[in-house]
Amino acid sequence: MDFIPQLIDFILHVDKHLELFIQNYGLWVYALLFLIIFVETGVVVMPFLPGDSLLFVVGAMCGAGLMHYGLSVGLLLAAAILGNQCNYTIGRFIGPKVFGWEDSRLFNKKAFNQAHAFYEKYGGITIVAARFMPFLRTFAPFVAGVAQMTRSRFLFFDVLGGTLWVVGIISVGYFFGNIPWVKLHLDKIIWAMILVPGLLILFGAWKSRSKAAA
Numbered sequence: 001m002d003f004i005p006q007l008i009d010f011i012l013h014v015d016k017h018l019e020l021f022i023q024n025y026g027l028w029v030y031a032l033l034f035l036i037i038f039v040e041t042g043v044v045v046m047p048f049l050p051g052d053s054l055l056f057v058v059g060a061m062c063g064a065g066l067m068h069y070g071l072s073v074g075l076l077l078a079a080a081i082l083g084n085q086c087n088y089t090i091g092r093f094i095g096p097k098v099f100g101w102e103d104s105r106l107f108n109k110k111a112f113n114q115a116h117a118f119y120e121k122y123g124g125i126t127i128v129a130a131r132f133m134p135f136l137r138t139f140a141p142f143v144a145g146v147a148q149m150t151r152s153r154f155l156f157f158d159v160l161g162g163t164l165w166v167v168g169i170i171s172v173g174y175f176f177g178n179i180p181w182v183k184l185h186l187d188k189i190i191w192a193m194i195l196v197p198g199l200l201i202l203f204g205a206w207k208s209r210s211k212a213a214a
Helices: 003-012 014-025 028-042 052-063 069-099 109-130 136-146 151-176 180-184 186-213
Strands: none
Touching: 014 028, 014 052, 028 052, 028 069, 028 136, 052 069, 052 151, 052 186, 069 136, 069 151, 109 136, 109 151, 136 151, 180 186
């Protein structure tokens, strides 16, 4: 149980932890960041890792001269794209096997066909938008794989969404992360980056459920 308080402390004070890591291990920070982003996006059981806040802090550190902007963007973009590809592949491979197809009472062929049709039609915007939603960005590529979304279509929107997410948030941190007011209220900003998308997800789910009930 000690892991949970440590994780929360890391998420809320990721700037201090990264700065300390850089002081102790130097360039190995790039390997650590690559691993965190890859695992968050590539392993469906790790949706709680700090994605948005981490990218923002990386941008701020680049702006302060502690890290290299181009190298950070390139590595973390690769991690985000490869992570999604890994997650998609896992879903595409094990999804039908877990369900057991028509021979299993856990599998609903009609629901599967509906999910497949949805991802073929709206999967692109789903993959891109999910990049900016904690938890959803971990599950969306997995579900796309389970729903058998066309790989070429998934790859296109994976690269597009990953580019907007990584380059966008790192750049915001680069230009605004070292403003005194932002540094003073960074913990609150991190909470907002976690809670606001989560509340939007809950509101959207409630609204969809209300429409379905009506």
